[in-house]
Amino acid sequence: MTDTLAGALKTRSNDHSHLTGAFHGRIGLGWHQPTPAVAAQGRPLSVVLPALNTAYALPAVLDALAAQRTAGPVEVIVVDDASTDATFEIARRHPAVTTAVRLAARSGSAAARNAGARLAQAENLLFVDADMVLPTHVLADFAARACPETVLTGFRHNLPYQSGPGGLVLPDSPPQLAADHRVTWTPPVNTRLLYSGITLTEPLDGRPLDATDDFQNLGHGRFYYDWDLPRMAVTALLGVPRERLVDVGGFDAAFGQIGWGMEDTHLGAALIAARCLVIPLRQAVGYHLDPPDAAAQWQTKAAAWPATLAHYRALLAQPAPTGRGRDFATATDKLVTDAEVITS
Template identity: 75%
Template structure:
């Protein structure tokens, strides 16, 4: 019987210090240091943005991409998941977007990411949410550090929806805070069964997952920090993955899109870890995540669907680790593209 994905994760280390130390010795740059533009010269990056009804944030997000300071060869692919607002119009007209795709039917973010990955040309794909506003150094941060066996994860600082008189999102004058991400500062509920580990905390915890796990290194071999394991640290709000490895594991499981919100990034993280990838944080890569006007209603809808997506994830953990799925990935993505509108600059 083939080894399950869950059991394969127990055999994989995440001791990445040798990798980050080598980068520092080779370049003279700190691993968590914002990167000068010229350090990314000779590198290539495909940025894939899944989007649905994000017109409230997208102009600000794309302006931040246009302002990136880097020397890499970068393409930006935005895949609109059948929005009912002006998301696609914004994308196809903005100079920061090199390829804009409009899916004919709503399929979910997993499918949108797979379509973008199918069109991507660079060896590294940076997945970015359509409501994430990046500091100017992030493209260079990722491009300079990406390798064929690394998953690089950035962080997010949620902002409550506020707009200027002209209707644009209001951003703070200060940079986004690393500590605002729940993988960095975490205060779990007391007396409630935590969903991933099944444990219940009897007293309040001032959790620091990133620090307590030595930049996720001690989460190797399937270990937990309370309710956190290594796949849970893989969050596609800001995440760079090796394209070849992503395709080989079959990309994102599209069934998640039919069920609702969440877990497709956790599953693809588990698949990539099982394939031998290291998960390495970039503490300097923190973006502002812009909440939508109806954030409370959207969050409630997401939580309603979460039990189904969590059950799907647990089922996939019981199956063999995915590998040699490249042909199936290509066939499925090409099928979605047959009736999609694709505009390339």
Template identity: 65%
Template sequence: MTDTLRAALRARSNAHAPTVAGFEALTGHAWHQPTPARLAAGRAVSVVIPARNVAYCLAHVLDALAKQDTEGPVEMIVVDDASTDATADIAAAHPAVDILVRLPHPMGAAVARNLGTRLASADTVVYVDADMVLPPHVLADFAARAADNLVLVGFRHNVPFTPGSDGMAAVPAGNPQLAADHRVTWRPPVGTRLLYSGIVLDKPLEGRPLDHTRDFQDLGYGAWYYDWDLPRMVVTALLAAPRAAVLDVGGFDAEFGRIGWGMEDTHLGAALIASGCLVVPLRQAVGFHLDPPDAEQQWQRKLATWPATVAHYQRRLNEPVPIGRTEAFTTVADRLLAQAEVSTR
């Protein structure tokens, strides 16, 4: 009988210390330190940005990406998910954007990322949310460390919406803080069933998932840290993955977006881990996540659908490991792209 995805996760280690040590020995540079541009020389990345109604922040995001300090080639792909505001116009006018896809109707972030991945020319795809403003070293951080078996995880520092003089979200001064990410500093509710694991904590917890799992290494073989396992650490707000591996597992499962919010990146993470990838954090790769003006309302709408997407994820875990799906992925993506407007520079 074919192994299920759940069973395959229990068989996979996440012992990435030799990989980290090898990088440091080869380059003379610490894994978790911002990366000099020269270390990324000749190492291309394709940045894929799914975008829907993010006119309040997209220009800041693209400006920051245009200022990345890297000597490696950068391809910028924005997939507009049928926005009803000025998102597509902002992307079309920005000189950093190499490819703009405009979808004829909303298809969800999973489909948008899949189409961007299909069009990507680099071996490494960096997924960046359209509300993430990155420091100038981040693309070099990913490019210099990318490999065909590594999922590289960045982090986010949420900031509430504050309008600037132009009405767009203002970007805070200074650097985003690693500790602001809930995978780094975690204070779960007490006496409430946690939706992902189903556990109920009976006393307050000051959790440190990143530290306490030794940079996720102790989450191998299907291990858990309270409400966290290794696939859940794979968050596509800021993430790099080998394009060939993403295609081989079939990319993002669009069904999650049809059901509700979330879990498509967790499922992709599970599939990549089962296929042999290691999940390695980059503590220096932290971006400002610019909340929208209606952040609280959006969050409540998302949370209302999360139980359904978690249930779908649990069903997917009991299915065979998704491998050998590149041809099917390409067929679906090409059909959808034929319905979209694709502009290139």
């Protein structure tokens, strides 16, 4: 039925060729080329990082943001979700950070992102995980291409935690696009895939990004095996128009109360229903740093996955969210009022 979020997704195309083509005509730069700083001039960007016990990675993440080569105005908002380590102290003292927020109580990453979006001044938001180290061109990549109808997604190269005498150890080589599961994907055989529910009986060398023509073939609710268009919106590195995000009510904070995951997929679905197009930036790839206790954290996350997926399925059966700006303001104002906020 078209009056549900799932139904609305089936009516939406993801043909973004007119936008990528217009960008090339206006800038003279390929959509997937690293962006010179000057191309972002006059295009403000608010970078929002939700952070929970990320002291092991946050200095490197913020150093990388400080080193960005962009001519556009940038504010960096770090929202600490009541960490028990030095996350907030690192954020409040780092020169790259415009606003450091410490929530009064653990609220989940969805609520933390909403609080950051409420404080943001720019029309375009870039959500970055607090364990994502970005190459120097990435902020310019997003700022130069952002517009009111785009959801821009970057990619992540997961990196095992490694420390040395000087602290966190990072590779000298740049992160690789192929390391992201949306680019190179090898699903299990004879196992029910959790998202789509299908079972593959033969090995698959999956290439979601290439096979879907930069996600364009995922329009109208179509799948590439276990991948659909909302799943491509991953908040490790995701650019969204602030006005559209507010209108759909932001991230559904209930996901953070249930467990881990799916709040970004639901936001992607809501924005697609609101006529946004999901467009990848192949050049925007960051190192996603695993925590020291990665194995234990993944066990906890995996245990919560069925419940968050069930909540997402329930939301798909409800009407597509719209006109929720007042509710968004009420919920986030409460979070921000109770929080400690330090502005540089």
